[in-house]
Amino acid sequence: VQLVESGGGSVQAGGSLSLSCTASKFIDARVCMGWFRQAPGKGREAVAVIYKGDDKAWYTASVKGRFTISQDNAKNMVYLQMNNLDPEDTAMFTCAAQGRATGCGRYSWRRVADYSSWGQGTQVTVS
Numbered sequence: 001v002q003l004v005e006s007g008g009g010s011v012q013a014g015g016s017l018s019l020s021c022t023a024s025k026f027i028d029a030r031v032c033m034g035w036f037r038q039a040p041g042k043g044r045e046a047v048a049v050i051y052k053g054d055d056k057a058w059y060t061a062s063v064k065g066r067f068t069i070s071q072d073n074a075k076n077m078v079y080l081q082m083n084n085l086d087p088e089d090t091a092m093f094t095c096a097a098q099g100r101a102t103g104c105g106r107y108s109w110r111r112v113a114d115y116s117s118w119g120q121g122t123q124v125t126v127s
Contacts, residue, residue, distance in 0.1 A: 001025055001117050003095045008122030016083045017124060021095030023076040029053035032104035034069060035080045036112065037091035037124075046110035047093070048080060051103050058109045062088070085126045095119040 002024035011017055019035065027033065034049025048069040050057045057069050068081045078095065096115035108114060 001027065001097065003097060003117055003119035005093065005095045005119045005122040008093060008124045010125040010127065011085055013085060013087055013126055015085050015126070016081070017085065018082065019080040019093055019095075019122060019124075021078045021080075021119060023097070025076070027052060027073075027076050027097070028099070029073075030099060030101055031097055032100045032109060032115075033071070033078050033095070033097040034058075034104075034109075035078075035093055036096055036115075037089075037093045039088075039091040042091075044094075044112050045091075046112070049104045049109050050078060051100065054103070056103055058104055058106075060110070082124070085124075087126045089124060090126050091124060092121040093124050094121040 007019040031052045035047040038044045048059045050069045066084045071078045097117040098115045
């Protein structure tokens with residue numbers, strides 16, 4: 001499945017941005033889908049994911065309370081609402097998906113290698 005992101009851009013610290021990820025075809029409920037980011041000179045980091053079957057979401061600690069992941073199953077879309085952005089959030093944000101029988105997994109949702117479908121990414125710059 002192809003994933004296409006939109007919604008990146010530049011914003012001042014404290015501002016908000018909303019990202020969208022659209023899947024090219026119907027996504028089965030047994031899919032974990034979400035957002036990763038990579039800042040210059042750093043490795044790829046899991047930000048937030050959601051399990052399509054039950055809406056269970058996982059967030060990395062640095063974004064809890066500021067970012068919200070949601071989905072629209074009818075449109076095969078996943079969103080990331082980012083509030084109170086910080087310059088440390090500056091990164092290329094990429095949408096990813098993997099098939100999972102039961103949930104994204106408390107200990108496995110962060111594993112980059114487990115995700116089989118990736119978008120091209122959208123840049124988020126916070127100044």
